[in-house]
Amino acid sequence: xxxxxxFLYKKRDKDxxxxxxxxxxFIPKNIFLYKLAFTHSSLSDSKKRxxxxxxxxxxxxxxxxxxxxxxxxxxxxxxxSEGFLTEMRSKIVSRNSLNKLSQKLGIEKLIQTQIDINDLxxxxxxxxxxAFIGALFLDKGxxxxxxxIINRIIKCHIDIEELVTKEFNFKSRLIExxxxxxxxxxxxxxxxxxxxxxxxxxxxxIIDSIVEGSxxxxxxxxxxxxxxxxxxxxxxx
Numbered sequence: 514x515x516x517x518x519x520f521l522y523k524k525r526d527k528d529x530x531x532x533x534x535x536x537x538x539f540i541p542k543n544i545f546l547y548k549l550a551f552t553h554s555s556l557s558d559s560k561k562r563x564x565x566x567x568x569x570x571x572x573x574x575x576x577x578x579x580x581x582x583x584x585x586x587x588x589x590x591x592x593x594s595e596g597f598l599t600e601m602r603s604k605i606v607s608r609n610s611l612n613k614l615s616q617k618l619g620i621e622k623l624i625q626t627q628i629d630i631n632d633l634x635x636x637x638x639x640x641x642x643x644a645f646i647g648a649l650f651l652d653k654g655x656x657x658x659x660x661x662i663i664n665r666i667i668k669c670h671i672d673i674e675e676l677v678t679k680e681f682n683f684k685s686r687l688i689e690x691x692x693x694x695x696x697x698x699x700x701x702x703x704x705x706x707x708x709x710x711x712x713x714x715x716x717x718x719i720i721d722s723i724v725e726g727s728x729x730x731x732x733x734x735x736x737x738x739x740x741x742x743x744x745x746x747x748x749x750x
Contacts, residue, residue: 529623536618537665539653546570546648551641553626567644574647579606581659585667604676605667608730609739611639617670620645636713636729683741687718690749696721700737703727718744 526544529551533541541547554566582605586598604610615621615638624641650658667673684700691698697720704715706729716736718726725747728739 532619532623536620537661539657539661541652543652546652547645550574550644550648551620551623551625553624553628553637553641555627556625567641570644570647570651571640572647573650574643574645575606577650577655577658578643578646578662581662582606582667584659585663589673600681601673601676604679604681605671607739608636608639608735609728609742611642612636614666614670615639615642618642618666636731682738683745684738686749687741687745690745691720700740702733702736716740720744720748 526548529544529547530541533539533547549565550567550570552566554568556566579602582602583598586601590598590601620641621638624637626637628637646658646662649661653661688698690696699719701717701719702714703717706713706715711731713729713731714733714736715727715729716733716739717724718728718737718740726740726743726745728736728741728743730736730739
């Protein structure tokens with residue numbers, strides 16, 4: 514590595530330190546973990562045994578985030594049913610929600626990728642957020658990660674009371690509306706995209722032969738919900 518490359522390498526480290534401090538209020542110990550969290554698979558070398566991208570950290574962060582959110586909701590709503598708690602957790606950690614949260618926090622500016630980050634077909638922003646949680650867990654431990662998620666994310670950027678009343682099953686609502694309005698409704702898988710070892714489904718909501726919404730996720734069911742939400746907000750709300 515020549516001097517210029519070394520200088521640029523160190524500058525990126527400093528910029529990432531500063532960004533994490535500004536967004537989340539703490540200083541990382543192992544900056545490599547966070548660099549990896551913001552490295553998309555489009556930049557990794559497929560010939561290496563363990564690819565240097567954020568997919569493994571995303572897997573870990575998804576589990577940690579889900580556990581912390583479940584614990585938080587369990588204590589906040591001591592009299593609510595399992596179904597209510599599950600739906601609330603889904604509202605918070607859905608791919609659409611995490612994509613929007615990542616953009617709101619400014620995480621999208623930290624991501625290194627060769628893919629258009631605003632492309633509807635990807636979930637790079639949400640994936641990077643989950644990978645960040647994985648990196649944070651490895652760097653600082655569970656209790657510190659829990660504190661950051663609750664104090665710097667949930668309390669600052671998520672309106673829990675609003676989520677309680679927010680409609681979630683948009684597919685059912687859209688089906689009811691289409692039947693009431695005598696319209697034909699269809700959910701069609703437009704594309705299946707390979708994302709590392711995972712598959713993303715891109716689904717379209719078609720009403721009276723017109724595409725009124727589209728959504729994507731790692732499961733067909735959730736992709737249909739995301740597509741239904743777009744169409745519902747466009748035609749019904």
